[in-house]
Amino acid sequence: MSTEKQLYTVSIYTENNIGLLNRISAIFQRRHINIESLNTSPSEIEGVSRFTVVVKMTEENMKKIIGQIEKQIEVIKAFYHNDEETIYQESCIFKMKSDLLFDERQIQNIIKESNARIVTVNKDFFVIEKSGKKEEIELLYRELSVFGIMQFTRSGRISVTKEEMKISTLLETYNN
Structure with missing residues (x-):
């Protein structure tokens, strides 16, 4: 033991x-x-x-x-x-300002490369969802935090x- x-x-x-x-x-x-x-x-x-x-x-x-x-x-x-x-996963969601989606080309690349997905977009904000290992979520958080995250939450492990x-x-x- x-x-x-x-x-x-x-x-x-x-x-x-x-x-x-x-x-x-x-x-x-x-x-x-x-x-x-x-x-x-x-x-x-x-x-x-x-x-x-x-x-x-x-x-x-x-x-x-x-x-x-x-x-x-x-x-x-x-x-x-x-x-x-x-076999485990965690999920998270990010809320970010909508103009970033259109003004910052890199945001779309980050979303695509991390296998995240956009779940909603309106004139003020958009929401990204990501499921994966804790390390993958932490990496996405670091990459997006440069642009300013309005809200973030992560689930417990399933x-x-x-x-x-x-x-x-x-x-x-x-x-x-």
């Missing part, structure tokens, strides 16, 4: 109950672990939510945290995976595992 800190993606399958997010984040907070990214969404099973949390820590501490998370009554199962075991997660049969019995 590695004693060196690395990024882990934690997948927590839960009932959708009020207050659970606070209790889960408190587990990390008590150990002084910063949450790098957080996303909540419905899971592949009806009535079951999935929290996707990205944290940097040792595997030994990760196992302890998983145990604490699974003690929460509403938690059905929690898993952790490193980056090599997952991910699936490369190997089958043995949650499916567990969740099927949960729903019956």
Whole structure:
């Protein structure tokens, strides 16, 4: 077991109950672990939510945290995976002044080269959407910031595992 800190993606399958997010984040907070990214969404099973949390820590501490998370009554199962075991993406949107789109030829090249896309344009602003790895989004941010970004937001990580997660049969019995 590695004693060196690395990024882990934690997948927590839960009932959708009020207050659970606070209790889960408190587990990390008590150990002084910063949450790098957080996303909540419905899971592949009806009535079951999935929290996707990205944290940097040792595997030994990760196992302890998983145990604490699974003690929460509403938690059905929690898993952790490193980056090599997952396929993951983040999304972001940029709002920029419309005249840049027409006056700065380089903007269109940046959008094209980064595989971003324009989702809306009006007389005052345009909006660019980009999905990809965190590093790709950070690169696009640096390239666009030279021209002035009016607004920017980035999602938390979303991910699936490369190997089958043995949650499916567990969740099927949960729903019956």
